[in-house]
Amino acid sequence: MAKTNIIPDKDALKRVGAQVRERIGNDPRAYKVETDKAEIYAFGDFLTGAECERLCLMIDLTAKPSTLHEEDYASGFRTSYSGDLDPYDPFVMGISRRIDDLLGMNPVCGEAIQGQRYLPGQQFKPHNDWFYTTEKYWELERKRGGQRCWTAMAFLNKLEEGGETHFTEVGIKIEPKPGVLLVWNNAKPDGTPNMDTMHAGTPVLKGSKYVITKWYRTRKWT
Numbered sequence: 001m002a003k004t005n006i007i008p009d010k011d012a013l014k015r016v017g018a019q020v021r022e023r024i025g026n027d028p029r030a031y032k033v034e035t036d037k038a039e040i041y042a043f044g045d046f047l048t049g050a051e052c053e054r055l056c057l058m059i060d061l062t063a064k065p066s067t068l069h070e071e072d073y074a075s076g077f078r079t080s081y082s083g084d085l086d087p088y089d090p091f092v093m094g095i096s097r098r099i100d101d102l103l104g105m106n107p108v109c110g111e112a113i114q115g116q117r118y119l120p121g122q123q124f125k126p127h128n129d130w131f132y133t134t135e136k137y138w139e140l141e142r143k144r145g146g147q148r149c150w151t152a153m154a155f156l157n158k159l160e161e162g163g164e165t166h167f168t169e170v171g172i173k174i175e176p177k178p179g180v181l182l183v184w185n186n187a188k189p190d191g192t193p194n195m196d197t198m199h200a201g202t203p204v205l206k207g208s209k210y211v212i213t214k215w216y217r218t219r220k221w222t
């Protein structure tokens with residue numbers, strides 16, 4: 001019997017991809033990045049200046065050296081400071097719900113919002129947000145909601161130089177502008193992982209960079 005290549009959560013990724021695409025596609029506030037390699041959208045003024053400031057303060061209180069499944073902080077792969085914002089804080093809950101609503105995502109699939117701060121020289125090297133299902137950590141993540149489908153990330157401040165979000169395969173660098181929310185589908189319309197969503201937080205050269213990220217799973221996140 002022929003061995004088929006099984007992509008975990010493929011059907012769910014396809015379904016959620018279509019669902020969110022339809023919702024955002026009908027949203028006049030969405031700006032679609034012009035490329036046929038990946039589905040990337042930007043929403044200007046998603047957060048107010050006051051909300052951005054408040055989130056930056058919260059990040060300063062929670063951020064610790066960032067960790068990754070595959071690499072530790074010392075590897076230099078992700079040198080920012082980061083931390084989950086309190087998911088029961090009413091202000092954070094409100095922001096979280098607004099992102100769910102914008103995407104039309106089931107709130108139970110959303111991970112806790114993560115805050116992140118980069119100081120000069122800090123960066124997040126090119127990576128994909130979805131999980132490599134051949135890695136050991138997948139055993140755990142598979143049971144914690146499965147594969148990541150959409151990512152939502154908001155810029156919270158203006159920095160003097162550097163710190164763009166660089167989609168290396170698409171060939172676009174997005175300059176941080178406070179209040180802008182970036183949204184992208186980590187999968188292709190057929191539900192397979194989209195390698196072309198590879199992205200980096202380029203090194204901050206001057207100033208500091210604050211962002212929040214919310215990753216969505218295909219199933220209930222636990």
Ligand SMILES: O=C(O)CCC(=O)C(=O)O
Nearest residue numbers: 124164165200201211213
């Ligand atoms: O800071 C950035 O521009 C990218 C952040 C990122 O890739 C992530 O949070 O997954």
Ligand SMILES: [Fe+2]
Nearest residue numbers: 127128129199
């Ligand atoms: Fe990322």
